[in-house]
Amino acid sequence: MTTMATKPHSEPSVYVYEAPLRLWHWMNALAIVVLCISGYFIGSPLPTMPGEASDHYLMGYIRFAHFAAAYIFAIGFLGRIYWAIVGNEHARQIFLPPILSSEFWDGVLHEAKWYLFLAKEPRKYTGHNPMAVIFMHLMMVWGTVFMILTGFALYGEGTGYDSWQYTMFSSWIIPLFGQSQDVHTFHHLVMWVIIVFAIMHIYVAIREDIMSRQSLISTMISGWRMFKDGRDVDDLH
Amino acid sequence: MTETFYDVMRRQGITRRSFLKFCSLTAAAMGLSPSYAGTIAKAMETKPRIPVLWLHGLECTCCSESFIRSAHPLAKDVILSMISLDYDDTIMAAAGHEAEAIVAETIEKYDGKFILACEGNPGLDEEKTGGMSCIIAGKPYTEQLRHAAKHAMAIISWGSCASWGCVQAAKPNPTGATPIHKVPDLGNAPIIKVPGCPPIAEVMTAVITYILTFERLPSLDRQGRPKMFYSQRIHDKCYRRPHFDAGQFVEKWDDEAARKGYCLYKMGCKGPTTYNACSTIRWNGGLSFPIQAGHPCIGCSEDGFWDKGSFYDRLSGIHQFGIESNADDVGIGAAAVIGGAIAAHTAVSALKRTQQKGDQES
Structure with missing residues (x-):
């Protein structure tokens, strides 16, 4: 790879992530940070406040932050689905992993080998690599759906019987899990699943930005994918 | 002429004034407008008493104990005279064959017109119990229950035992204790759940009063509980809620906050996840x-409350991951493992990269 730097060569760029998608990515990231921090403090509150109850509203503000970020997270997800329909092909990628394609699974295998230091060189992708597609699909589609459903079910308990949140979510999700406490526990566990994913996601994005054959981090900022060599891409499409 | 509730009450020396008080209290408890007090009074005066068969399965009798301690000063009399408790083995005078004969008689005489009140549940694990658990008059309770249920107008599942299973159904549930609504072959009578360990006495009497007054079951939520008493959480109406919102919590049993009456959330209060009318x-x-x-709610009216870890932990225990762990322990553990793996992976990546560069330069 470093030999490339010694020879002049062309570095083609492709516009991959359109503006709404990039905006969603960063807003979603921010919402998740707020949700995780406020959510953690809802489960394990801060040390007790001194003085009169009327002087403080700490849990109230923490819960407000959680609910406000949750609405951004949920509405953002709906917007993301809309963009998957009207946006370019890359906007659809994490929603529809081509699980029936053997070429796709070959790509997953190769990516696994690359991470186990068994492959010399990663493949070159315009969009996500196949392993990333699987992770994004599980976490950013199903993980998000799970958190939105369980989250609104818990929120509906507070807004009460006649609220749309209760009717649409709590009324069937709470009995499905058994009781409210179980929904709390699973909502809490999946928060940790998402945190673990976020740690991996950030590590992998930085690592691939350095070691793979294409740009990663700047792509999610500018939308443009830069390539470090002139050979053909390995994308399915 | 059939005896009405009012007749019985008067016979027991309850004044009309007390009777009307009871009617208005009950109307208020059910969330009805004041004008319904009259409706209830009229029903009590004119309608024949509803016979109730009160059967006991696997239980501790705390529901009966609660029931006979209703709040209104005269409630003890009112309640006991209100419904004609034709059979309740804890408080009836009859015993032996005479008592058992009452069951058969009630079922025959009021076929499809009596209420079956179930306190406790049957043990259905045939393998371990040999089908012979909880024997009443020489027969398993399951048989008595099935027979009565098929002829009942409605079934009331008193308490958490009948509603959810409660302590005898807690893991590992050695006798296969099964809540009433999950017992197979029970017929088609509607089932009302009145969970709680025990349920609140006023809730119990109000449910029966409602059925008598309006001749239909109260409106139930998706899980079969009367909406008027189980549609809000303890937390929603808790008088300590302002301390929760302010972030003022009891941290230890005997701390200053405990004396001041702050929120018991950190002491494991299940108020935020418990639907009941206690508050x-x-x-x-x-x-x-x-x-x-000064004690946190243990969530006794919720399904499986025995199996959600300690009563004094806010976060449920997750025993699949080892004793004493909760969502945070599991999550922090997983995050630490991933963090460590990433650090190692970074080191190896860097090493490989340097090696490659070295190869190319030489």
């Missing part, structure tokens, strides 16, 4: 309820 109706004549007495 509004309260107990013992509206005197107090667990949180008011």
Whole structure:
């Protein structure tokens, strides 16, 4: 790879992530940070406040932050689905992993080998690599759906019987899990699943930005994918 | 002429004034407008009493104990005279064959017109019990229950035993204790759940009063509980809620916050996940309820409350991951493992990269 730097060569760029998608990515990231921090403090509150109850509203503000970020997270997800329909092909990628394609699974295998230091060189992708597609699909589609459903079910308990949140979510999700406490526990566990994913996601994005054959981090900022060599891409499409 | 509730009450020396008080209290408890007090009074005066068969399965009798301690000063008399408790083995005078004959007689005489009140549940694990658990008059309770249920107008599942299974159904549930609504072959009578360990006495009497007055079951939520008493959480109406919102919590049993009556959330209070009317109706004549007495709610009216870890932990235990762990322990553990793996992976990546560069330069 470093030999490339010694020879002049062309570095083609492709516009991959359109503006709404990039905006969603960063807003979603921010919402998740707020949700995780406020959510953690809802489960394990801060040390007790001194003085009169009327002087403080700490849990109230923490819960407000959680609910406000949750609405951004949920509405953002709906917007993301809309963009998957009207946006370019890359906007659809994490929603529809081509699980029936053997070429796709070959790509997953190769990516696994690359991470186990068994492959010399990663493949070159315009969009996500196949392993990333699987992770994004599980976490950013199903993980998000799970958190939105369980989250609104818990929120509906507070807004009460006649609220749309209760009717649409709590009324069937709470009995499905058994009781409210179980929904709390699973909502809490999946928060940790998402945190673990976020740690991996950030590590992998930085690592691939350095070691793979294409740009990663700047792509999610500018939308443009830069390539470090002139050979053909390995994308399915 | 058939005897009405009012007749019985008057016969027991209850004044009309007390009777009307009871009617208005009950109307208020059910969330009805004041004008319904008259409707209830009229029903009590004109309608024949509803016979009730009160059967006991696997249980501790705390529901009966609660029931006979209703809040209103005269409630003890009112309740006991209100419904004709034709059979309740804890408080009836009859015993032996005579008592058992009452069951058969009630079922025959009031076929499809009596209420079957179930306190407790049957053990259905045939393998371990040989089908012979909880023997009443020489027969398993399951048989008695099935027979009565098929002829009942409605079934009331008193308490958490009948509603969810409660302690005898807690893991590993050695006798296969099964809540009433999950017992197979029970017929088609509608089932009302009145969970709680025990349920609040006023809730119990109000449910029966409602059925008598309006000749239909109260409106139930998706899980079969009367909406009027189980549609809000303890937390929603808790008098300590302002301390929760302010972030003022009891941290230890005997700390300053405990003395000041701050929120018991950190002491494992299940108020935020428990649907019941304790924080509004309260107990013992509206005197107090667990949180008011300084103890966190244990969530006794919720399904499987015995199996959600300690009563004194806010976060449920997750025993699949080892004793004493909760969502945070599991999550922090997983995050630490991933963090460590990433650090190692970074090191190896860097090493490989340097090696490659070295190869190319040489």
